[in-house]
Amino acid sequence: MKIRKESGKRLWLVIGVFWLVAVGGGMVVLRNYENTSGAEGDPPTKWPVQSRIPRTTGLPTIVVMGHPKCPCTRATIGELAVMMARLHNRATAVVVFVRPHGTPDGWDDTDLRRSAAEIPGVTVMSDLDEVEVDRFNADVSGQTMLYNANGKLLYSGGITASRGHSGDNDGRSSIVSLVTDGTAKLTRTPVFGCALRTPKSLTGEKL
């Protein structure tokens, strides 16, 4: 009876060790996923003259490229709301939601888009056929750029600390600092979010 009880305890111990390893491994995978940034965008250093994104004369413009269905971008929109409250009329922002070729009307009419539209000082627009995304060389949802009143690029990157995580981060504080003081420690930060474009392997385009 005692031997049976002892071997039972040993079995639970072995299962416990495997459990710890499995859970620890899972945590590592999740952590890596959250902290792996997307491809860095390479936006033009001067505001592209062909761009249809609206700007307010005399004010810096913040441009956020977003995928309307990306759950991670919710954190970016939350950070944008905090940023706009801090900047208070010292900059305008435009959230450009990508609408790929062939998608039906209303494809980008999502809760995320409505949340962005509710932020004071923020304009929301659809980017049919990814024209602006191409113009600004953005790859990842959440890519944020700051152009000064003269159209010079001051900052490019993400405004979340990791994928889908709200809270203080370098991107947000850099933009606020650039608009209010004209300087910032960082002018580029990593971007975390879904890809804005359909992978070429799925569109049939040559890689």
Next chain:
Amino acid sequence: MNQGTEKTLAVSQTIEQRSDFLLHESQQAIYRRTDRMFAGLMLFQWVAAVVAAVVISPRAWAGTSSHIHLHVWAALLMGGALTLFPVSLAYFPPG
């Protein structure tokens, strides 16, 4: 020691043993009940995590293509791994 005192000692020892036994039984019953309650809570937490993942971040997107978000798999598999071991411990060797 006379016979009467010996008998009283034996009776008090029996009462002590019996009370220890009853205390132990009662403690074990409370431990088992608490374990099962937490096992139920763990299972509920797992289901809630899966529902939250499905509602909040069901799919990850790349342009027009999408796939089930890692959060859903994590809630299902990691949540399952996190839950099932303690729940098994609570049910199989409870207390």
